Structures are given as C-alpha cells and as structure tokens.
Amino acid sequence: MAASSLLRSLTRHARGASAYHRHQPWSPFSTTAAAAGAGARRDEESKGFPGLGPTAKGEKARVVVLGTGWAGSRLMKDLDTGGYDVVCVAPRNHMVFTPLLASTCVGTLEFRSVAEPLARIQPAVSKSPGSYFLLARCTGVDPDAHMIDCETVTDGEKDTLEPWKFKVAYDKLVFACGAEASTFGIHGVTEHAIFLREVHHAQEIRRRLLLNLMLSDVPGLSEEEKRRLLHCVVVGGGPTGVEFSGELSDFIIRDVKQRYSHVKDYIHVTLIESGVRLVQGIVKDVQPNKLILDNGEEVPYGLLVWSTGVGASPFVKSLRFPKSPGGRIGIDEWLRVPSVRDVYAIGDCSGFLESTGKDVLPALAQVAERQGKYLASQLNRVIKAGGGHADSEAEADPGPPFVYKHLGSMATVGRYKALVDLRQSKVR
C-alpha cells in the first residue's frame, strides 16, 4: 500500500499570534463572578476570574480535598456526592496502595496493581459537571475568603508547559496532603538515594537494579566495581525497608540466579537501621557511589533506597495554622482546624493539638483511612441537616469525636510469608 493512498488530511488552524499565549493574564477575583452558577465556567474565564468561584445558594456545596492518599481517597469515596460537589486538588491522580509498593520493585507485582485512579474511587470527578480532579498543588489559603491558591503541576515538562495559577473557592476545605520522607538533614540523600513512597520511585528502583545487573556483566570491569554496582543498600529498618529487603532477597535467590547467572555471586543487600534513639542515625553523608557512616566507615553502593520515617512537608510547614507536637496541622477531636471555620485535616499531615490532651496518632494508613471515613460521615450528616455551605449555622453540634482503635500490623518478609502483630499498642 503506498503511504499516500491511505490517508490525506490537513486541518487549518491558522490563528492570530495572540492565540499562543499559554494562559490569560491573572486578574483578581471579582464579586460579579461570585454569582456565577455551575454552568458558567466560560463566564468565569471571560469575566477575568481564573478559577472556581464560590457556590451560590441553591447550588451544591463544594468540598475541596487536597491529596489522593489513604485519607483523602477514603473521604472522597464515602462523601455524599448528591449533596456535595467534590474538587480534588493534588499532584497525583491516583491512590497508591502503599503496603504492596515494595513488591512492585522487583516484579512480584506490576505497578498498575498498586495504583488506583481517583476516577474509579470517586467517579463524580469525571462525570459530574461541578466536580473535578485538578492536577495541581495548593500554594496558599485564605480562610476568611474561603479561597485557596493553586498552581498546575508540570514537573519535568521540557519547554511547553509553565504552571498556571488559579483559585478555588470552598465551602469545606480538607487537608489530606500527607507527609514527606525524612532526610534528617543528611547531605546527599535527596540527590543520590531513591525513596519508596510513589510508583515512580518503585519504577526507578526496578530500572536501576536491572541496569546495574546488565552493566556489571561488561568485560573488563574490576571485581571491586562489579561488587559495588551490585551492592543494594537499604536505609531504614521499619516495615518498608524490611519488606523491600525481603523482596530483593527473593529476587536474588530465584531470578538473578537464573537470568543473570554470570554475576549472581556478586549481588548482595545491606539493611542499615539507625537505632531506637531516632537521632541523625548512623549514616552521616551520602555520595554518588558510597555512604559514609558516622564512625567513618565507607559503604560503596550501586543502589540506595531510603525508607526511613516521614515528617511534615514544606507545604505543611508553611501553613500558618497552629501545629501539633511534631509540626503537623493542629486538629481538635473532630478533626477540625479549630482556629478557622470549615477547614479540616486528616491523615499524616494532621495531629491532635496539645490542648486536646490526646497524643498525636502515628503516621499509618490505618489511621488515615479511618479518619477519612469519619470525616465523610461528619460532612454527610451536615448536608442532611441542611448545612454544608460556608459559615453555615446548622453545624453547631459536631456529634461524637473521632476515636482511633488500632486493629493490628502486618509486614511481608518475602517468599509469600508475613508477620502479624495484633497487640493494640499503637495509641501512645
């Protein structure tokens, strides 16, 4: 078949030069746009308001959720979308089933098995005219105006996508933006180590491991260099670090032995645990090819996975709400941010204020999911009582507080075996 006979088509798109500005110049929120209703997205833009304006009486109230982790996903799943519109603002359009993430690094599971698109958790964001998933980060909050500032996420896009700024007005705002891996201020961690919290981390680990296996087989390489390339170092002896080390060991025992038989005797795994004191730990410095421990020893590595604890992200640190011990967004027993109206926080980014007398809960998926579920039922109850909109009076009685009951912990240890701890000891 001659190429030209298959198809010829040419569409004319000639437009003026002004068509190629990537976004409208930003103009301040105008109260005229405030009265616009659900069908007025085009009107908002033409009136000079880049964003979603406040909902009008008679329209559904809008819950804005920041984050798609365990807490945010559970909240959005259970929310009554007959009563609320849901607008989710997050840099990630899927939830990650974190307990199985370590298993994707070596192919025990595929990446798609641990990533659940938000649109399947809460279909309204795809189908409902007033509900959205927006691939963006929140950059600031104005609680009096009930407004957040946002910026689209275009990390890694070469040249064509600058971030767009826009605003979203909320009736209810929920922080569910999680925590961040702690580097303890150790130089070189961010540049040279791979974390294990997202699918792209697991993909990078898998890619690097396979690359090192292939490169180690190149003729002329020194023994020392072969061993360095195939030394996998895992820092952090908690569940993530142990599960990943277990998966890696299985991979070595079964797969490397068969498929990389030339180099199977060189590959080894080291797990480094910093100890119970939770200080800067034993790793003092991280360089491109080796760790330096605090006793001066050097540990050459080809792959470095950093799976220590988590802490408050820079975004959470930047928020001017009162904080819990440990620096998370401070909440009361009803998961509200008590200094303002209509703002809540759940999951790893939140912690009970000291004034509640309750200890900050651990940063666990179980806690986050339970809080998401509780908050959804709270918000759904409010809608039924005729409330939901900003500054509504109908929400004077918050009902029963959130109480966490730990059901147990599990961790895989490789070879399809696991450990289970059913002692209810997590609430300190």
Next chain:
Amino acid sequence: MAASSLLRSLTRHARGASAYHRHQPWSPFSTTAAAAGAGARRDEESKGFPGLGPTAKGEKARVVVLGTGWAGSRLMKDLDTGGYDVVCVAPRNHMVFTPLLASTCVGTLEFRSVAEPLARIQPAVSKSPGSYFLLARCTGVDPDAHMIDCETVTDGEKDTLEPWKFKVAYDKLVFACGAEASTFGIHGVTEHAIFLREVHHAQEIRRRLLLNLMLSDVPGLSEEEKRRLLHCVVVGGGPTGVEFSGELSDFIIRDVKQRYSHVKDYIHVTLIESGVRLVQGIVKDVQPNKLILDNGEEVPYGLLVWSTGVGASPFVKSLRFPKSPGGRIGIDEWLRVPSVRDVYAIGDCSGFLESTGKDVLPALAQVAERQGKYLASQLNRVIKAGGGHADSEAEADPGPPFVYKHLGSMATVGRYKALVDLRQSKVR
C-alpha cells in the same frame, strides 16, 4: 513491632580510596591476553585487557551481533549455540514487536506485551559462560584485527555512571543495528516531537496525552488553550501514523467520552502526510506549541507524534564500508559485506550494493526477519562444515543467495479492524 527489633545488620566495606575509581584505566589490547580461554575473564582484566579477547582453537567460535531488532533477534534465536557463542551488543535488552507498538500508546495493550527480553529469545546470553548480552553501543570496527570498540550505555544516569569502554574480538560480526526516524533536516523535530519506534516513546506519548487531558480541565484556561492542549498532530501517513491515529480515535470515542467528560468536545486529531514526492514535506518548522507548514499556516498542538520514514543512523553513516544506494551498509546477495572477511549486515541498516544488480529491499520487519533467519542457517551450515572461526577456509562455498519474497502487508485501522494487502509488489 518496634522498628529496631525487626532487623539490624551492618556490613563492613571499608576499603581504600582507590576502590572508588569507576573503571580501570584503559590499556591497549595485548597479544598475551589473546591466548586466554573462556574461563579467563578475571585473567583478561588482570592482564590489562578490558574486553573479550579472540577465541582460541578448540573453543567455540564467537558471533558478535549488533542490535536486538527483528533481524538480530531472529538471527540469535536460530543460531546454533552448541557451535557458537553469541555476544550481543546493543543499547536495548529486548526486542520490540513494532506492529503493536501504536496500540500501547492509549492502553489497548500494555507495554510489556510488545517487549520480548532477549534472554527469552536466546537463553544462552543468560546461561552460557561464553555468551553475553552487553548493554553497550559499538563505536568502531577494525576488520583486519577482527575487533570492535564498545561503550556502555548509561543515557540519563545522573552522576554515577560514566560510560566504560571495552573491546570485543569476533569470529563473525553481524550489523543488525537498524535505521533511525528521518527528520528531513526540519528544525525542532528532535526537540519537540515524539517518535514512535521504542517502548519509551509509547510511554511518553501515553503520559503526555493523559497529562494534557488533566491540565485541560483546569479552571480559568482559555478555550483556545484547551483546544491546543488537546490537539494531537501526527506527521506521517504510513502504517505507523495511520495505526496510531486509529488508536487515538478509538480512545477519544470510547474512553475520553466517559472518563474526561468535561473536555471531550475539545480533543481532536490531525494526520499530516507529506506526499509521494518525499521531499522536505509540508512541515517546515516545529516549535514548542505549534507547527509551521510550508505555506505559512500555523498548527497549534499539545501532542506531536513524528512517524515518517526511516534512514541511515549516524553510526551507519560513520562506517567506512561501501554503501548501497540510499546510504545503507552495502551487502552482496549472501548478506556479506564483501570488502572484508567475516562481516555481515541484515535488516534496515543493510542494502544490496549497486554492483549486485538488485534493488535495495524496503525497510520492513518482514524483510529483516527473513534475513535473520537466512543468515542463521548460513552460519550454522558453516559450523557443521568445520568452519566458524575467523578467516576460516571452510567457507569458500556460500551456497544459495538470499531471495526475498513478500507475503503481504497489514495495518490496523482501529476498532479491531485491519486492512490487508496481499499483492506481491514490495520487491521493486
């Protein structure tokens, strides 16, 4: 479970500073190392020869294959590994089933379905002591010395992997390194367009498409910008371009309608075909957000896929062998490079010399695979006749030449339909 009680381990790897040079200084090939046998990889390194030295009498002859495409994979699959060791040097450790690549871009198929690891095609590269897959590129050839220069592939590695240089001696050398997408010298193609020849291209297309769909739903975006973001332009009306456009259309009609209902009316596809004259074509310039056609028209796009024809790669252009019309490595009717001994070329990188009186075959998978099969049977026949080693006398009679018979062409057009052309017209 307290983290510290699960596992504590610390391995001492303290070595001197010299351990951290990433590779041995390269030293020239020494004839002492030449006598080293199959079990002497460590000896080669300690004698200062970074690479695989020539095979000795009594050892298996070594076939070095450059490339893991249709031609190289078929050759390696059929090669008699009882008689030959196979050393494959290529920047890619898998074969890509190219006819289905377009279908992975929108999720009709998964990427893993079109990538076949070389180790499954020819297990000897994993299991046999003298056979290798080396993730590297050939950078030069010395036909008299029967030696190639190589450099490991570490594209994209941030800071820890510089390429290592090494040499490989061959008894038989086969160029199967393929062709490259043609840009016709048009400015901006390499920077802004995505080709569709490798799995990572398909992954990039999928990622960009989904990113644009999400970003187009951001409030405050102009209509114009929404339309630009969701305009997918495909340049090249051959099978690849048409199949990809068909997949994209299916995706729009079925999936975008349901899952991105807010923006379903903005997404559209344009296929641009340059015409039979095969000159620079209608596209004159490619900029980050738009194409310029040669009549001055501007075509704004959010995604640009470049699927025109292929031509000789810079590596092939650099080789000093006589070339065919069109610039491919010149071969005789037995697929040999006739100006030297023990060198062959198959697939898109090869073409009949004018002196054979035969037309250069089209750059098709069918041709490449047939040539790989033929060459394997040629080489296997040689081994049985007692030849195989470099400069062997036993190969005076090359037997029947290679004859290509085209069996037909197929292309999918979306919705699980296809066109088939059974006219035997490909041999011009």
